Amino acid sequence: MSIPSSTPDPLAVALDAKRIAELIEARFPQIQSGRRFAIEEVGHRSARVRMTANPRNTRPGGTISGPAMFTLADFGTYVAIIATLGEGGFEAVTSSLNINFLARPEAGDMIAAVKLIRLGRRLAVGEVELYAQGVAEMVAHATAAYALPIAR
Amino acid sequence: MSIPSSTPDPLAVALDAKRIAELIEARFPQIQSGRRFAIEEVGHRSARVRMTANPRNTRPGGTISGPAMFTLADFGTYVAIIATLGEGGFEAVTSSLNINFLARPEAGDMIAAVKLIRLGRRLAVGEVELYAQGVAEMVAHATAAYALPIAR
Amino acid sequence: MSIPSSTPDPLAVALDAKRIAELIEARFPQIQSGRRFAIEEVGHRSARVRMTANPRNTRPGGTISGPAMFTLADFGTYVAIIATLGEGGFEAVTSSLNINFLARPEAGDMIAAVKLIRLGRRLAVGEVELYAQGVAEMVAHATAAYALPIAR
Amino acid sequence: MSIPSSTPDPLAVALDAKRIAELIEARFPQIQSGRRFAIEEVGHRSARVRMTANPRNTRPGGTISGPAMFTLADFGTYVAIIATLGEGGFEAVTSSLNINFLARPEAGDMIAAVKLIRLGRRLAVGEVELYAQGVAEMVAHATAAYALPIAR
Numbered sequence: 001m002s003i004p005s006s007t008p009d010p011l012a013v014a015l016d017a018k019r020i021a022e023l024i025e026a027r028f029p030q031i032q033s034g035r036r037f038a039i040e041e042v043g044h045r046s047a048r049v050r051m052t053a054n055p056r057n058t059r060p061g062g063t064i065s066g067p068a069m070f071t072l073a074d075f076g077t078y079v080a081i082i083a084t085l086g087e088g089g090f091e092a093v094t095s096s097l098n099i100n101f102l103a104r105p106e107a108g109d110m111i112a113a114v115k116l117i118r119l120g121r122r123l124a125v126g127e128v129e130l131y132a133q134g135v136a137e138m139v140a141h142a143t144a145a146y147a148l149p150i151a152r
Numbered sequence: 153m154s155i156p157s158s159t160p161d162p163l164a165v166a167l168d169a170k171r172i173a174e175l176i177e178a179r180f181p182q183i184q185s186g187r188r189f190a191i192e193e194v195g196h197r198s199a200r201v202r203m204t205a206n207p208r209n210t211r212p213g214g215t216i217s218g219p220a221m222f223t224l225a226d227f228g229t230y231v232a233i234i235a236t237l238g239e240g241g242f243e244a245v246t247s248s249l250n251i252n253f254l255a256r257p258e259a260g261d262m263i264a265a266v267k268l269i270r271l272g273r274r275l276a277v278g279e280v281e282l283y284a285q286g287v288a289e290m291v292a293h294a295t296a297a298y299a300l301p302i303a304r
Numbered sequence: 305m306s307i308p309s310s311t312p313d314p315l316a317v318a319l320d321a322k323r324i325a326e327l328i329e330a331r332f333p334q335i336q337s338g339r340r341f342a343i344e345e346v347g348h349r350s351a352r353v354r355m356t357a358n359p360r361n362t363r364p365g366g367t368i369s370g371p372a373m374f375t376l377a378d379f380g381t382y383v384a385i386i387a388t389l390g391e392g393g394f395e396a397v398t399s400s401l402n403i404n405f406l407a408r409p410e411a412g413d414m415i416a417a418v419k420l421i422r423l424g425r426r427l428a429v430g431e432v433e434l435y436a437q438g439v440a441e442m443v444a445h446a447t448a449a450y451a452l453p454i455a456r
Numbered sequence: 457m458s459i460p461s462s463t464p465d466p467l468a469v470a471l472d473a474k475r476i477a478e479l480i481e482a483r484f485p486q487i488q489s490g491r492r493f494a495i496e497e498v499g500h501r502s503a504r505v506r507m508t509a510n511p512r513n514t515r516p517g518g519t520i521s522g523p524a525m526f527t528l529a530d531f532g533t534y535v536a537i538i539a540t541l542g543e544g545g546f547e548a549v550t551s552s553l554n555i556n557f558l559a560r561p562e563a564g565d566m567i568a569a570v571k572l573i574r575l576g577r578r579l580a581v582g583e584v585e586l587y588a589q590g591v592a593e594m595v596a597h598a599t600a601a602y603a604l605p606i607a608r
Contacts, residue, residue, distance in 0.1 A: 027516060060483060066550045067527040074522055094522045095427060096449060098250040098402060098554040100277050100295055102270040117290050118254040122426050123399060123451065125252050127293060138269050141279060141295060143252055145400060145449070147427065179364060212331060218378055218398045223371040246370045247579060248601060250402040250554060274578050275551060275603065297552060297601070299579065402554040404581050404599055406574040421594050422558040429556050431597060442573050445583060445599060447556055 011044040014086030020079060027090065037075060042083035045116040049076040050133075053108045062107040064139075069110065069130055070099055073142035076112035077126030081146055084116060091149035092124065099142040105132035110139070122148055163196040166238030172231060179242065189227060194235035197268035201228040202285075205260045214259040216291075221262065221282055222251055225294035228264035229278030233298055236268060243301035244276065251294040257284035262291070274300055315348040318390030324383060331394065341379060346387035349420035353380040354437075357412045366411040368443075373414065373434055374403055377446035380416035381430030385450055388420060395453035396428065403446040409436035414443070426452055467500040470542030476535060483546065493531060498539035501572040505532040506589075509564045518563040520595075525566065525586055526555055529598035532568035533582030537602055540572060547605035548580065555598040561588035566595070578604055 015023070017039040024031060031037065041048040049072065051057070057068035074094055082089035111131045118125035123145060130140040167175070169191040176183060183189070193200040201224065203209070209220035226246055234241035263283045270277035275297055282292040319327070321343040328335060335341065345352040353376065355361070361372035378398055386393035415435045422429035427449060434444040471479070473495040480487060487493065497504040505528065507513070513524035530550055538545035567587045574581035579601055586596040 030512065030514075056486065058486075066530055066553070067523055070526045070553070071523040093560075094557055096400060096429075096554070096556045097522070097526070098295065098400075098552070100270065100297065100552045101550055102277060104549075117293055118252065125254060125293070125400075141269055141277070143250065143293060143295070145252065182360065182362075208334065210334075218401070219371055219375040222374045222401070226370055245408075246405055248402070248404045248552060248581075249370070249374070250400070252400045253398055256397075277552075402599065404574065404601065406581060421597055422556065429558060429597070445573055445581070447554065447597060447599070449556065 013042050013044055013083045014089075015042075015083055017042045017083075020082050023082075023087070023090070031075070037072070039079055040111070042079060045080060045084050045119060047076055047080035047083055047112075047114045049079055049112045049114070051110045051112070058107045063104045064107060064110060064132075066099075066101060069101070069140045070097065070142070072110055072112045073097065073099060073128040073130060073140070074144055076114040076128055077116075077124075077144040077146065080114045080116050080126055081124050081148075084119065085148070088149055092146040095123070095145045095147045097142060097144040099140055101140050103137055103139050105135070105139045109133040120148075122150075124148055165194050165196055165235045166241075167194075167235055169194045169235075172234050175234075175239070175242070183227070189224070191231055192263070194231060197232060197236050197271060199228055199232035199235055199264075199266045201231055201264045201266070203262045203264070210259045213256075215256045216259060216262060216284075218251075218253060221253070221292045222249065222294070224262055224264045225249065225251060225280040225282060225292070226296055228266040228280055229268075229276075229296040229298060232266045232268050232278055233276050233300075236271065237300070240301055244298040247275070247297045247299045249294060249296040251292055253292050255289055255291050257287070257291045261285040272300075274302075276300055317346050317348055317387045318393075319346075319387055321346045321387075324386050327386075327391070327394070335379065341376075343383055344415070346383060349384060349388050349423060351380055351384035351387055351416075351418045353383055353416045353418070355414045355416070362411045367408045368411060368414060368436075370403075370405060373405070373444045374401065374446070376414055376416045377401065377403060377432040377434060377444070378448055380418040380432055381420075381428075381448040381450065384418045384420050384430055385428050385452075388423065389452070392453055396450040399427070399449045399451045401446060401448040403444055405444050407441055407443050409439070409443045413437040424452075426454075428452055469498050469500055469539045470545075471498075471539055473498045473539075476538050479538075479543070479546070487531070493528070495535055496567070498535060501536060501540050501575060503532055503536035503539055503568075503570045505535055505568045505570070507566045507568070514563045519560045520563060520566060520588075522555075522557060525557070525596045526553065526598070528566055528568045529553065529555060529584040529586060529596070530600055532570040532584055533572075533580075533600040533602065536570045536572050536582055537580050537604075540575065541604070544605055548602040551579070551601045551603045553598060553600040555596055557596050559593055559595050561591070561595045565589035576604075578606075580604055
């Protein structure tokens with residue numbers, strides 16, 4: 001017996017990666033300036049986002065700046081919330097973020113792998129692992145709490 | 153050709169779970185009082201520790217207190233450091249800990265699953281997932297930084 | 305023209321220290337067991353709470369345990385919320401806590417000085433300085449976020 | 457009797473604000489690009505740094521971005537470490553940072569008031585209050601831990 005197509009899938013994403021990128025570009029053109037971020041994949045309560053190598057993000061010695069990693073962790077969590085909640089997720093705002101820097105990456109692309117470990121009515125918490133392109137060892141780890149819009 | 157038995161295994165644990173429990177009992181008898189913690193498993197850079205149900209840890213409504221979860225996350229990271237570094241790890245001291253509470257657990261046993269995501273010369277960072285016995289959803293998430301003894 | 309006495313004072317506390325202690329004792333008898341905590345002072349968005357010296361809180365070498373300091377920081381923030389919001393504040397629950405350990409205190413009384421640096425509709429954030437009795441240098445610093453009850 | 461000029465003052469700064477700004481400009485020209493930061497004041501274990509209003513830092517609705525606030529908190533702590541330790545402080549690297557967002561500031565200048573609450577041999581911890589120019593209410597609060605260079 002097939003599952004009727006009208007059955008909502010609780011694990012489906014509300015918006016796909018391409019649509020999220022378009023909406024972010026329209027709302028926050030300054031975030032994407034220089035095409036800094038690429039949303040590689042979204043899932044229910046998850047996202048993978050790439051930050052492309054960029055002279056603005058590097059430091060002497062060829063490493064990636066801490067603020068750039070913060071930005072990627074924060075943005076990746078935001079994308080996972082929007083993928084899961086849909087357009088209402090755009091109203092979410094960061095209430096706190098904690099980041100541990102673990103290793104010095106080479107300058108280059110970075111990837112954020114995000115899981116939402118809490119998705120309550122009022123608060124979402126993302127856990128973020130940051131990697132340098134092609135390197136197995138984790139570079140930084142963050143947890144980010146977002147206050148969610150009330151009427152959802 | 154077999155690997156000679158004298159070759160050190162970089163992924164071996166320095167101390168096993170039973171030996172760590174004995175050493176902790178000898179050094180910190182107050183931690184174990186009431187047999188609160190059981191070290192279930194240790195690995196290279198990892199540990200799984202159980203906190204047994206205990207009236208002292210519960211709150212009205214039958215949930216587990218935040219301080220009890222903090223204690224478990226902190227202790228679990230300490231065990232993972234000792235398992236990896238050996239007796240020198242006993243000198244490690246917590247320098248910071250960040251914890252997010254995700255869901256209200258029922259009173260009962262809790263399990264901490266710890267991975268060391270940084271193990272530098274001076275600083276170790278543990279990532280800790282806390283679960284209630286038999287429940288898939290994560291109850292709390294912590295990251296703990298430990299200052300390591302200098303001469304190791 | 306004098307201000308009529310019926311004008312509410314926005315900076316008044318909703319409950320005083322003695323009343324808060326009575327209500328906590330009634331609701332959470334296990335917290336106060338052994339008379340561990342004394343609420344020394346409360347104000348609008350602030351509290352000062354003492355944790356009395358206790359063998360359970362000490363570690364070899366005569367220092368105070370990290371979990372005991374966590375407990376004091378968490379409890380102190382809770383008291384400041386109740387002092388400011390009144391009995392509704394009892395429904396507040398910790399959503400995250402970050403603590404930095406700065407110095408090793410001698411075993412003895414500890415004092416938490418708490419300020420609420422955010423008091424929104426849904427979230428309160430306390431900033432906590434922990435001191436050892438009679439020592440000027442700060443021993444630990446914490447920030448604690450509490451989810452507030454909805455209908456207030 | 458006058459104090460001989462060779463007596464070191466334990467509370468003196470190792471480098472003044474002007475000299476720190478010159479050295480940072482020479483080492484990290486990209487940080488200062490657009491003259492984003494002004495070091496207003498440094499002291500023993502303290503600093504006050506201004507981030508000037510900048511279209512890159514703003515978000516729709518005219519507020520300042522979270523990553524910009526992170527950058528200011530991180531940079532302000534770095535300045536306080538250099539002011540206190542001298543040129544050796546340039547080798548310090550952020551090991552973790554925790555930030556709580558408290559209120560939405562209007563777009564405009566922001567000020568970071570930094571105190572070093574720990575200055576050990578291996579680790580410094582800065583406590584940072586962020587304010588919008590001319591507004592009494594705190595906008596964000598951060599604690600930042602820095603690993604210090606070994607040979608100092």
